[in-house]
Every structure is written in structure tokens, then in C-alpha cells.
Amino acid sequence: MSVMSIFFNPGPAIEYANAWFLNKVGMRSGFFQSSLGPLHYLDAQGQGLFPPIVLLHGVTGSANNFSRMTYQLLRLCRRVIIPDLPGHGQSPALNPPGDYQAVILALSELISGIVDEPCVIFGNSVGGAAAICTTVTHPESVCGLFLESPAGGAITTAERENLRLCFNGLTMADATQAVKKLFSEPPWWIRINMHVVMRALQAPIVDHILKTIPLEGFSDQALEKISVPTLVVWGTKEMVLPRASLEFYRKNMPKHVKFLEPVGAGHAPYLENPLRSLKWLREFLQENFQPALKLVGTGK
Numbered sequence: 447m448s449v450m451s452i453f454f455n456p457g458p459a460i461e462y463a464n465a466w467f468l469n470k471v472g473m474r475s476g477f478f479q480s481s482l483g484p485l486h487y488l489d490a491q492g493q494g495l496f497p498p499i500v501l502l503h504g505v506t507g508s509a510n511n512f513s514r515m516t517y518q519l520l521r522l523c524r525r526v527i528i529p530d531l532p533g534h535g536q537s538p539a540l541n542p543p544g545d546y547q548a549v550i551l552a553l554s555e556l557i558s559g560i561v562d563e564p565c566v567i568f569g570n571s572v573g574g575a576a577a578i579c580t581t582v583t584h585p586e587s588v589c590g591l592f593l594e595s596p597a598g599g600a601i602t603t604a605e606r607e608n609l610r611l612c613f614n615g616l617t618m619a620d621a622t623q624a625v626k627k628l629f630s631e632p633p634w635w636i637r638i639n640m641h642v643v644m645r646a647l648q649a650p651i652v653d654h655i656l657k658t659i660p661l662e663g664f665s666d667q668a669l670e671k672i673s674v675p676t677l678v679v680w681g682t683k684e685m686v687l688p689r690a691s692l693e694f695y696r697k698n699m700p701k702h703v704k705f706l707e708p709v710g711a712g713h714a715p716y717l718e719n720p721l722r723s724l725k726w727l728r729e730f731l732q733e734n735f736q737p738a739l740k741l742v743g744t745g746k
Contacts, residue, residue: 569591
């Protein structure tokens, strides 16, 4: 990559830097054969005493999105796993693209297939829906849910169409509008990364996932199965998912589920301000989980 190409389109350089940092802190690549095909994930043993954590991004994202949180999570948790959604990041493109239900089920298969003890799942947007799905279909694999603007609530046909329009990236103007809705305050690295954003929005799987989101959302019977500690974070500047989705979860999730509505936060708080999301996550772990003691001299 030439210096001039970095100057005019710094996006790829930022992606390389994120990948380099994740490798530097010990994250290693693996692939899991799901019902949709191979899924890529990053994995590392942590030095912390809290349960393993799985980090799930939303549509257009990748495992690299968590580069600014991973170092601290490796110090907090016993293991950190970061999958790429099907057709995202290093997970191969799908032909035909998988629909919404197939994508979240494939992520559930990956989590239940590679964890060796119950884990906490951090999920944003469609990643949040996959986290809920995993808790319902593989409860033995999950001990906690930390959800930022989870998809999966009931929506109308018009709201689903607005969601598709939000992720339309046919032109640079479309991509700019998408970023304004995704972030209350777009991070600097997003603002200089617009070519990468537009390319991610144009991936066929993005629209295929969004147009196949079920209008009815998760059933009451499914949500009633959530028995683990759960925190739902929904920012006051959320402009992608309708407010009705939050009210759906308030009404239908079990009474032990807690809700946090941070002032000024948008659709992906962990991208806008990773230190703030880390603070909430650390408090969630400390409140709900007793750190496991390591055996002296064994490294276990």
C-alpha cells in the first residue's frame, strides 16, 4: 500500500492496524463449520478471573471493531472470543446470502461449539439478537447477557423498510447518512473510513439480513427462558431501531432483566466510546459474577 493511497483512502490502513493490534495482544484466528458454512473467529486465553466473554458485532461490522476493548477484556476475563458474522470480516461471503434467522442460528452454533464453560455474551444489534438466541437454544453455554441496542424486537413493515434504508450505501451520500444514524457522535476513525463503510453497506448479505428480520420479534415463550443476569443498554440517541423495540423488550423480558438508557449514546455505544462501554461491562461483571480463583503455580 503506497503512502499516497493511505492519504486518499486511509480506511484499509486502519483495518490493518486493528488486525495487527488484535494479533499483538494474543488473539488468534480459527474457523468453525456452521450450518451456513465456515465462520471466522478470534480467540485468546485471558488473564482475568471473570467468565469467558464472546463479543458479537452487528451488520456491516467485523471482529476488528472490538480492537479497542480487547486488551482490557483479556485482563478481566478467562477467555475472549470474537466471531465475524457470516459474510462479514474474514467469514467467507455466502451465495446465496443467509437470512436473518440462519445468521443468528449459525452464531449460536459457533458459540455452543467452541466454549468449554458458560460465557457472558456481549451483543450489539443483530449480534444482540444472536446472543438472545444462543441463551434460548443453548442455555448451558451462557451465564450472562450484555446487550447494546439488540435487534429482535417486534417491528412494523414500515420500520423494517426504514431500517433497510438506513443501511443503504449505494453512494457516499448514503453512507454519510447511515453513519449519522448509527452514531450520535461518529468517531474520528469512522469519518476518515467512509470508503470502507460504503463497501460494507453494499455487501449483499447486509440487505438480505435486514429484509428478512421477522416482524413479530422473539416470542414470549423464548424470552421467558432467559434466566441469566442480563443488562440491556439502549441509548437516548438510538436512531436505527425504533423505540418500540425497547418497549417490546421491557414488556416481554423477565423481571430480573435490567435496562440502562445512557444519555447521548447511539446505536453502537461500544464503537462511539469503548471506555464507557467497558465501564458498564466491568460493573456488570462485578455485580453478577464472583471471580474464580486461580490455583497458585498452575496458571489455571
